Amino acid sequence: MNKFADKEYFRKPEDFRLISSTESKYTHVDAYEKVTGKAKYAGDFMAPNMLTAKVLHSPISRGRILSIDTSKAEALPGVKGVLTGKDFPIRITEDIEILCQGQVRMVGDPVVAVCAISEEIAEQALELIDVQYEEMPGVYDPWESIKDGAPDVQGYGYDNHNIGPTCHQQGSNDGKDIDEEFEKAAYVQHEDFKTHRIQHAPIEPHATFAEYDPEKDEWTVHQSTTMSFGDQFWLAHGFQKDVSHFHIIRPYVGGAFGSKSNWPYSEFIACEFARRTLRPVRFVQTREEEFQTMHGRHPFQIHIDTAFAEDGTILAKKADQIMDGGAYGVSHSQYAAVNLSVIWCAFPYKIDAIDFRSRRILTNTAEGGAMRGYTACQVQFAHDVNMQLAAERMGIDPIEFRKRSAMEPGYHSPAGLIVTSCSFKETLDDAAKFMRWEERKDKMGNGEGIGFAGTAFVSGTAAPVLNTPNQVQTNATVRVDLHGVVSLYSNCHDNGQGADTVMTAIVAEELGLNMNEVKLIQPSTFDSGYDSGAYGSRVTFLGGNAVRRAAVDAKRQILEVIGAKWGCEPHLLDIIDHNIICRDMGKTDLKMSWAEAVYATMLTHGGDEVVGVGSYYHRTNNAQYQGKPSNYAPSYVFSTGACHLFVDQETGQIDIDEFFFAHDCGRALNKRAVEAQLEGSIYSGLGYAVYEELKINDKGRMMNPNFRDYRMITALDMPHITTKFDYAPDPEGPFGAKECGEGTTAPIAPAVANAIHNATGLMIHELPLDPEHIWRLLKEQGLQKDHK
Amino acid sequence: MKKILSFTLNGEPCEVLCEDNRSLLDLIRDDLGLTGTKKGCEEAECGACTVMIDGRPVNSCATLAREVEGCEVLTVEGLAKDGKLTPLQKQFIDKWAFQCGYCTPGMIMSAKALLDHNPNPTEQEIREAIEGNLCRCTGYAKIVEAIQATAAEMAEMAAAQKGEV
Known part of the structure; x- marks a missing residue:
């Protein structure tokens, strides 16, 4: 209409x-x-005669499958079916095999599936399967991966040097030339940043409950999903049928944070077993499967060159970013990762000359994907700390410095982004006021610091x-x-x-x-x-x-x-x-x-x-995907995070005293839900900034795929939080509303980093900010006793 | 080996044939069909499977079903009576203390266990009591608020009752 x-x-x-x-x-x-x-959540559905499905995963990061012997598993009483790669000849999203067909590309790749009358028997069956591999050298670092002679991560024969989707965007307003802008700059800054790997870890794991009606040739699938039409489309593709054969029902979903906008192998396997056995099949992924195979947040390496005018306004910016994509994602399904990571470079400031490039590199590690603020948390951490360092070196107050370049209503970015409603400056002012910045900034002792960070996000993706x-x-x-x-x-x-x-x-x-x-x-x-x-x-x-x-x-x-x-x-x-x-x-x-x-x-x-x-709809075109200007979203949101903390300069422990968050989400439709989303964003951002990290060893193996070693934030870890929202209503949003709860995770890590910098003088270029990292920085850079 | 297991479940006698190595969580969910108790990790780390055994909160995924022989087991389904929610459940709603709701049953059971033996907890005591219940949505602030509000409401009710006497 x-x-x-x-x-x-x-x-x-x-x-x-x-x-x-x-x-x-x-x-x-x-x-x-x-x-x-x-x-009822997907894993709560049960039926008489139900079967349970389970999967055996690859223990190695790269290798050929020499043989698979399932005879002992098939002979186990209670086992009702076994599937291997040859049962799923169709690839999903170009490069994903439901069960690996000849080669494994990461630890955790699914290799054999079984279904049985009980979970215990299915687990016993997995132990009876014998898979022989010829192990091959893998590559686990994106810079190593793109070198000549590096192992071919996927082995599909693509001649791509392990480089997946790439987005390169250049442009300027008013005919400005980016090189000239750099030449005439009063100050030019070059910085490098690095971020780590984390996982969504919704408390509800992915689950499928599948039933099949052979008369109608129709599946009914209760799926833990946030993208049921995507499940329907890819199931239809995988089974080479049209979508009318797949009835996808979304029950309650126990959190997703981006992880359930995919189509996990588990749902294909459950559907195939349901078809073969004509019995209902349940597949609930284990926590280890969640960590290993469900597309966590990409690690990034980011180089930024920024040109500033005498008054601190940004003249031009260049960025070269690579992300570790893991073993999969050469297709358009991962285009959003590079595309969005370029868009974030243009936010939340007026920058009239830009040159941003992002590349997604394959390695033999767990695949990266969308996670709460798709690439915004990584990119905006780097770009905001970059602003903080520039403010300091140019001797301008960090709030004032950000306000001088802050986006305003009506600004057209050379990236094609058209800013409509925008209260970014107001969020900066509110944060400064809450933290009593003017009054306190020169009075804090060593080890005490306040940090601010400003970010932006899309409201409604195109x-x-x-x-x-x-x-x-x-x-x-x-x-x-x-x-x-x-x-x-x-x-x-x-x-x-x-x-x-x-x-x-x-x-x-x-x-x-x-x-x-x-x-x-x-x-x-x-x-x-x-x-x-x-x-x-x-x-x-x-x-x-x-x-x-x-x-x-x-x-x-x-x-x-x-x-x-x-x-x-x-x-x-x-x-x-x-x-x-x-x-x-x-x-x-x-x-x-x-x-x-x-x-x-x-x-x-x-x-x-x-x-x-x-x-x-938000009418746009796919120009953005070719690096050309395009207005990606109908509206944009702007946030300021502010953190007050103390750093123990002997141990590197940080103690966050309070966190303030101001978010321009237009008119809040449901104030309590908005407040809850902001509190959850701070939780999620602090997890990323300080507590959580998935560690990969030199063989590509994930060292901590469980809650105990991954270190989720508990109720005892959370600091005191204050939020402010409800700024000017958006002209196009429903009742004036805009985004809340996704991009709002982005300003947390840079606010913490800037506060630690303010407290100690340490230069921070890498996440996470766990005590060991801070302690190492203190050893390397020394106590900056008189930095204030 | 299978044995007959007798215990009290949500106030009613329950007798069930149960394998020796069956976890209490699987017994409650898969054998008895009470799916309010959730499975999040099966490693006693997330607390989504919290139930009360004789008044104590436990992770049912790490408890063998046979250990509850003769015990009183309470799950989230046993809280509301005759369609009437408990003050704790009502406060979880009023304070918007859940989003996806997956950790909520376990969280409510831990909170109930706390308030049953400590009706007037400090904020620190509340946070300690729910430390083993991971929530990925809320940041815990509204959960703590809901538990505090319940304690206050129950204190008021107790005072009112005393006044009547």
């Missing part, structure tokens, strides 16, 4: 009853089920992933029955962020109803319209706009009928608290109940039900 249609029927801010309300009428739609244990008419990213339908009961058919993926709640609230808000009068149809690929998934911070912005348009389409139909009855323009009517009211001068005493109006509308329409449809 026309994205500008029906706006005259949109609820006006002065009439909001649910939006931005903190009163109890804004209810969490899944509350009762989640606190009573009734909420790519609908699959081909859709008009690049539509979400379809929604609102149906009103003869009694006035409203059903919302929406596939906006809820993974805990509250999508189901906010979509229900949007419909209730537009139709003047209570939330419990709007029934959300539990989503599946057959029950409601397309939604490309919960990734790229698109749900509230794109999905919310689509759902709002569906509700307003239904509302318009009703108001047109009642308007005609009352002899006034329908857009002067409104629905407030279960009543149709009239704002036409002289007719303001007219009133009709919601149920009566719905009944009257159906009578007028010959008995047809009122059905509203809506969709939403």
Whole structure:
């Protein structure tokens, strides 16, 4: 539909009853089920006669499979099936084999699958399988990997020097020449940064419960997913059928953070066993499988050259970035990684001449992928610490320094990004004020420091992933029955962020109803319209706009009928608290109940039900993917993180006293959920900055794929947090809302790094900032006793 | 070897045929169908499988089912009575103390175990009590707040009852 249609029927801010309300009428739609244990997640589905599937993984990082002997496993009583690579001849996303076919490329690659009548028997069967490998030398460092003569990571015969997707973007405003800008600069800075590998680690592991109907040749799959249409598409591809054979149902999802926007081998294996055995099959991945195989955050190495004018404003910036992609991802599915990592270089400052390049390099390690703030946490850590160092060397206050180059509403970046709403400077001011920066900055002792970091993120990513008419990213339908009961058919993926709640609230808000009068149809690929998934911070912005348009389409139909009855323009009517009211001068005493109006509308329409449809897209093109300018998202968000801490200069331990976070998310639709998202972002960012790291040894083996050694943050580790949000509403976001909860993880690590620098004078170029790292820096760089 | 196991589950007698090496978690979930208790790691690290045995919070993934012979086992399904949520469950809702909800049952069981023996805990005691329950969504702030609010509410209720007497 026309994205500008029906706006005259949109609820006006002065009439909001649910939006931005903190009163109890804004209810969490899944509350009762989640606190009573009734909420069912994919791994909670069971059926009589169910089988359990398990996988045997490669113990080596690179090698040929010489032989696989499954005879003993097959003979074990209770084993109902064994699968190997030859059972899955089709590759997924160009280079991924469901089970390896002749070669393994990383430790943890899936090699053999079994299913059995119990988990114990499936585990015993795995122990009886004999796989012989010819081990080959692997490569584990991206710089080593691109050298002439380096091992071919994948062995598919691509002549690519292990270089996967590359994005190179150059451009300038007003005909500026980047070399000239560097020549005329008052100060030029060259810096290098490095980041580490972490994992999403949602508490719920990936799980599949698959059933197969041989009469219809149809699978019903309960999948722990945030991208059910992607699951459907790739299952159909893997089984060489059309999508109508795959009914993907999304139950409750126990956290994802990017990890469930993929199509794990487990779901293909469960579906194939279900087809072969005609029995329901459950596959719940182990925690080790989660760490080894579910596409954690890419490690980066980043070089930045920046040219500054005398007053500290940025004239030009160049960046050369490589990421360790691990063993897979040569195709477009990983294009977003390089593409986005280039976009982040252009944020959140006005930079009129740019030259940014990112390359994704293959190594024989675990594959990297999307994780909360896809590449933004790595890139913006480097680029913000780069700003901090420049501010200091140029002798300008760090808040003032950032404000001088800060993006503003209306700025067009040479990267093609068009800034609409933007309160970045306000977030910087609020952070400085909260930390009492002016008052405290010269009064802190050695070991005490305050650090700030400013970052930006997309609000609604452009790519609908699959081909859709008009690049539509979400379809929604609102149906009103003869009694006035409203059903919302929406596939906006809820993974805990509250999508189901906010979509229900949007419909209730537009139709003047209570939330419990709007029934959300539990989503599946057959029950409601397309939604490309919960990734790229698109749900509230794109999905919310689509759902709002569906509700307003239904509302318009009703108001047109009642308007005609009352002899006034329908857009002067409104629905407030279960009543149709009239704002036409002289007719303001007219009133009709919601149920009566719905009944009257159906009578007028010959008995047809009122059905509203809506969709939403951000129209762009794929120019960005060729490094050309393109406005990647309909809107952008801006954040400032601020950290006050103490560093123990003997042990390298840091003690974070308080963390403040200001986020420009436009108008917050659900304030408590926004606050919760920001608190969760700080948690997640601190995990990345200080606590978490997946360590890979010199054989490519992951040393700590479990919660004990990975070191997740506990309730005892979290510092005191204060958040601020609700800045200027966005003109295009639903009810003025923008992104919250994904890009908001990006400013945490640089704020901590800048605070440690402020406290100790240490130059920080690498994550994580664990005590050992700080201690080493203290040894290498020495105590900077009089840096203040 | 299979044996008959007798214990009390959520206030009702339960008798079940159980393998010697069956974990309490698998017994509760797969054999008895109470899937509110979650499986997150099977290594006693995440706390999603927390249940109460005779009033103590334990990781059911690391407990053999046969160890609960004669014990009282309480799972999240045993909290709400006649559709009425407990104050702790209500506060988890009011304070927005969950997002994905996967850690919530275990978190609530740890919090209940704390409040049952220490009705007026300090913030530090609350954080210590839930240290073994990993949450990946919230940053714990709202969970701590919900537990504090429950303690306050129960103290008020107790005071009101005393007043009546």
